[in-house]
């Protein structure tokens with residue numbers, strides 16, 4: 336129970352900080368942060384299925400997010416960055432999103448089939464490499480993906496579905512209505528995904544994944560197909576990652592190869608560690624705290640440098656996030672909501 | 684071929700320059716407790732690994748229950764009724780004792796992704812039916828009090844018991860136990876031997892590796908001795924005890 340009280344106070348302090356440190360536009364900042372937090376939280380929930388539930392090390396989540404995003408965006412009306420080739424026909428958005436999620440799951444299958452039979456560390460290496468290969472392919476296949484210039488003008492498919500009251504609400508509180516809509520849908524998705532996952536976690540399937548996490552050989556000795564279980568878990572987590580990638584690019588309104596750099600995966604892991612590996616809602620909470628801290632580091636940057644440029648901002652972010660992860664690993668390796676007894680990140 | 688439950692021919696396994704297992708012929712007769720003994724490094728565990736398909740043999744054949752299982756996946760072999768334990772105990776540390784048992788007993792159908800998502804009433808019924816069997820087995824092994832503890836919190840001996848209990852949830856045809864008494868105190872050893880004996884009477888075949896010679900001689904109807912990968916003696920306990928080869932290779936050193 337104590338940890339929920341801690342979580343509650345952390346959230347209250349975070350939100351107070353946002354509104355007090357922004358005399359004007361507090362609501363705008365809040366919505367911006369919460370939207371990013373939702374997206375990263377959803378991505379972290381995917382990694383949690385991999386690592387927290389099954390013990391699979393996925394360091395290439397950006398690839399799953401990316402393939403989900405690109406698949407969806409290419410299936411709806413869009414234009415390619417540099418030449419401005421406009422493609423004005425496409426599938427209905429819900430169908431495109433579904434196919435995007437499926438594509439991410441299939442990439443999981445494709446990467447998992449050869450590697451999940453091998454020892455755990457292989458998967459970590461393969462996922463790192465896969466994410467970089469994905470990014471470079473996206474960059475170089477300019478005709479399809481727009482390369483570094485990316486894809487633009489695909490947001491209408493989503494924003495056309497925005498109810499009027501969201502628009503009115505946004506305008507009266509000086510919030511970007513389109514971002515508000517993306518953020519709202521993201522958090523609704525988190526709730527739906529968590530409801531499904533909580534059902535799965537308690538089910539025989541969820542229990543089997545935990546057994547795989549603990550000892551694959553024992554799982555085999557009891558007549559269970561550990562590889563199949565790992566593959567299913569890998570595809571499920573990848574699919575959730577795909578969905579988060581889709582929201583990410585709708586939040587930006589554009590997508591380039593550089594959207595899915597390795598640091599994205601790193602930040603998602605940071606959110607997971609803060610929130611608590613293995614817990615259900617931990618990753619989402621971790622993502623909120625993570626984004627408030629990111630906002631905080633930007634004020635530290637402004638304090639350190641008179642007018643910090645992008646590089647300085649990124650540098651300070653890196654240092655602070657790194658220190659924070661170290662702090663958690665040493666003093667609270669179970670994260671905010673994780674169970675101490677089921678500690679997965681042992682630093683001994 | 685004979686109607687043996689398990690029959691093995693010219694099974695070989697090499698690690699670099701070391702011939703770890705080199706068994707010409709091994710047949711398992713039903714309804715006997717058979718023990719496999721031999722000095723450290725004799726190849727007993729490797730032999731178990733080969734039989735249960737946890738390692739691939741270099742050559743040879745394995746027949747189990749009338750089927751050629753030489754190339755079968757380990758988990759499929761377990762489904763056919765050959766269940767093993769490990770020398771270095773393998774419990775699911777961060778799961779409760781009860782969950783360890785639940786996982787062992789739950790059906791593969793129920794563990795299907797979709798079935799677990801839908802959670803039909805038959806799935807729930809099956810999970811309920813498990814409860815009784817789990818409680819009985821935990822009672823038998825004196826683990827009832829530890830039911831809700833994490834498996835990690837058990838003592839070494841209790842972990843051995845839990846591993847045995849998990850295997851029993853599979854209702855195996857044959858149990859391969861790798862040193863079930865190692866690290867178990869004398870009183871509990873006594874009980875455990877009785878349990879193994881009773882299981883055998885209930886029709887579960889037992890093949891076990893054990894260093895506790897007194898226990899082995901007391902409980903086994905047949906003793907097989909391995910040294911340097913080969914079976915050097917095979918027969919009734921009394922025969923093996925007085926076999927010159929065995930005294931030379933194994934018993935002699937401990938009887939001095």
Ligand SMILES: Nc1ncnc2c1ncn2[C@@H]1O[C@H](COP(=O)(O)OP(=O)(O)OP(=O)(O)O)[C@@H](O)[C@H]1O
Pocket residue numbers: 698701703721722723724725726727728729730770
């Ligand atoms: N994976 C491996 N790689 C190389 N050598 C191995 C491997 N596994 C076992 N060996 C060697 O094979 C031989 C047989 O080992 P095994 O574990 O089967 O012996 P054991 O009879 O079970 O011994 P103990 O009674 O000590 O458990 C040993 O010499 C061991 O060093």
Ligand SMILES: [Mg+2]
Pocket residue numbers: 727728729770
């Ligand atoms: Mg051994």
